[in-house]
Amino acid sequence: MQRVRIVLSHTSHPGNIGAAARAMKTMGFSRLVLVNPKAFPDPQATAMAAGADDVLAAAEICSSLQEALSGTVLALALTARRRELATEPLWARAGAAEIAQSTATGEVALVFGNETSGLSNDELAQCGRWAMIPANPDCSSLNLAAAVQVMCYELRLAMQDSLPLPPPVAGAGAPATHEEVDGLLTHFEASAVASGFLDPERPGRLMLRLRRLFARSGLEKEEVSILRGLLASFRQPTGKRHAGLKKPNPP
Amino acid sequence: MQRVRIVLSHTSHPGNIGAAARAMKTMGFSRLVLVNPKAFPDPQATAMAAGADDVLAAAEICSSLQEALSGTVLALALTARRRELATEPLWARAGAAEIAQSTATGEVALVFGNETSGLSNDELAQCGRWAMIPANPDCSSLNLAAAVQVMCYELRLAMQDSLPLPPPVAGAGAPATHEEVDGLLTHFEASAVASGFLDPERPGRLMLRLRRLFARSGLEKEEVSILRGLLASFRQPTGKRHAGLKKPNPP
Numbered sequence: 001m002q003r004v005r006i007v008l009s010h011t012s013h014p015g016n017i018g019a020a021a022r023a024m025k026t027m028g029f030s031r032l033v034l035v036n037p038k039a040f041p042d043p044q045a046t047a048m049a050a051g052a053d054d055v056l057a058a059a060e061i062c063s064s065l066q067e068a069l070s071g072t073v074l075a076l077a078l079t080a081r082r083r084e085l086a087t088e089p090l091w092a093r094a095g096a097a098e099i100a101q102s103t104a105t106g107e108v109a110l111v112f113g114n115e116t117s118g119l120s121n122d123e124l125a126q127c128g129r130w131a132m133i134p135a136n137p138d139c140s141s142l143n144l145a146a147a148v149q150v151m152c153y154e155l156r157l158a159m160q161d162s163l164p165l166p167p168p169v170a171g172a173g174a175p176a177t178h179e180e181v182d183g184l185l186t187h188f189e190a191s192a193v194a195s196g197f198l199d200p201e202r203p204g205r206l207m208l209r210l211r212r213l214f215a216r217s218g219l220e221k222e223e224v225s226i227l228r229g230l231l232a233s234f235r236q237p238t239g240k241r242h243a244g245l246k247k248p249n250p251p
Numbered sequence: 252m253q254r255v256r257i258v259l260s261h262t263s264h265p266g267n268i269g270a271a272a273r274a275m276k277t278m279g280f281s282r283l284v285l286v287n288p289k290a291f292p293d294p295q296a297t298a299m300a301a302g303a304d305d306v307l308a309a310a311e312i313c314s315s316l317q318e319a320l321s322g323t324v325l326a327l328a329l330t331a332r333r334r335e336l337a338t339e340p341l342w343a344r345a346g347a348a349e350i351a352q353s354t355a356t357g358e359v360a361l362v363f364g365n366e367t368s369g370l371s372n373d374e375l376a377q378c379g380r381w382a383m384i385p386a387n388p389d390c391s392s393l394n395l396a397a398a399v400q401v402m403c404y405e406l407r408l409a410m411q412d413s414l415p416l417p418p419p420v421a422g423a424g425a426p427a428t429h430e431e432v433d434g435l436l437t438h439f440e441a442s443a444v445a446s447g448f449l450d451p452e453r454p455g456r457l458m459l460r461l462r463r464l465f466a467r468s469g470l471e472k473e474e475v476s477i478l479r480g481l482l483a484s485f486r487q488p489t490g491k492r493h494a495g496l497k498k499p500n501p502p
Contacts, residue, residue: 019394019397022393022394022397023393023394023397025387025390026386026387026390026391026392026393026397027386027387028386028387050392050394051390051392052390093408133404134404134407134408134411135277135278135279135407136276136277136278136279139276139277139302139303140277141277141301141302142273142274142277142400143270143273143274143301143396143400145394145397146270146273146274146277146396146397146400149393149394149397149400149401150400150401150404153384153385153401156385156386157344157385160385188481191481191485192481192484195481195484195485196484197480197481197484197485206477209473209474209477210477213468213470213474214468216468216469217464217465217467217468218467219464222460223460223464226457226460226461229448230439230442230443230446230448233443233446233447233448234442234446234485234486235485
């Protein structure tokens with residue numbers, strides 16, 4: 001359970017942070033990460049945390065979701081409605097099961113957005129999976145801490161029930177971390193600008209689309225290395241091509 | 252769902268009544284019954300109800316649990332700890348399943364006690380079943396509204412045999428066909444050979460790795476098009492780069 005971080009992005013009401021900390025603790029989770037909270041620490045957070053002051057005291061504060069997800073191998077975004085640019089959603093229970101399985105390979109995150117506006121498209125694109133809590137279509141927005149409670153409850157059950165995974169097969173490599181995927185995207189961007197495909201003045205949605213694609217793919221470390229090697233080879237001056245180059249990152 | 256009443260007994264904090272009303276409504280339940288609430292109606296209840304004012308407005312107020320359970324065929328009491336005088340507990344999910352089944356025969360109730368002291372022994376004895384929400388043994392007491400949220404969530408799932416996924420939104424693109432993915436891989440291969448990254452005499456496992464990666468990604472048509480556009484841009488002669496190229500497949 002130490003491998004699970006609960007990430008609250010751009011939370012407006014400090015009382016919700018406290019209530020979320022309590023919800024986490026009742027389900028046995030303790031790693032709270034706050035991205036640009038509007039007010040924290042705050043007496044309202046402490047009041048709502050009840051016995052979970054330790055969770056609040058140990059909370060990490062980050063300035064971006066990217067920083068908050070550093071080192072994770074899978075992030076599950078919670079959203080109250082279907083989102084553009086998003087792949088098929090999972091229901092909460094299935095999402096919790098995927099997250100529970102991924103704790104076998106590394107750190108994971110459950111990601112919750114702002115109370116009113118939810119997660120931005122850019123934040124959503126950084127999460128490999130996204131899930132919805134089944135709800136009344138006429139009133140689908142749970143209180144933030146209530147959503148944290150439901151997801152932590154499902155995750156607790158999923159982690160208790162999860163059968164040991166089959167042993168890894170040869171060829172299934174170690175998952176890339178969030179930073180490694182990020183490095184790949186930066187490399188893609190630089191290459192696309194260099195080739196003229198991407199106009200930095202008018203970037204459009206290219207990088208968002210690629211981020212979303214690779215977040216969904218569950219990249220392995222070695223795949224990142226292969227793709228970066230390929231990108232590096234594309235940027236060799238034309239004259240040097242076809243000339244028995246050293247491969248930057250041989251497959 | 253009209254056959255389900257949520258009974259809150261001797262609630263101390265009116266804010267919890269409002270938050271419980273919201274939790275109910277998000278899961279599609281609307282019948283709230285209050286046994287001797289300390290303060291109700293109350294502005295704090297209204298503030299926490301968010302969009303569930305209708306649930307609060309229709310709440311029934313009773314002077315005893317007996318009155319609140321009038322007409323029910325099964326009541327499930329929620330408690331945070333094992334109780335004297337109680338039969339074997341159910342876990343929350345199994346309790347929700349029993350309650351869901353009983354809606355076929357009549358009215359049912361989920362019963363929640365006071366925030367600090369829970370249900371009295373006399374109240375507990377009036378409920379046919381009792382259940383616990385699986386929790387951290389060192390911190391097992393959920394906030395009242397959080398417990399209502401979890402139980403209403405479980406009951407919603409138990410009452411729905413299979414959950415239809417919401418319809419797709421625009422923006423979640425059409426999936427690429429096998430041939431389109433194949434075309435992308437061929438394009439990757441040609442580009443890698445042209446750049447010197449892949450030696451066609453000794454191809455190794457590069458293409459197998461890329462095929463596996465993209466098979467797993469569930470590519471969309473538009474993503475294939477973006478990636479092929481990028482690959483094409485990398486193969487432009489160097490002299491023509493940075494020169495306001497037409498993008499072969501603009502994102």
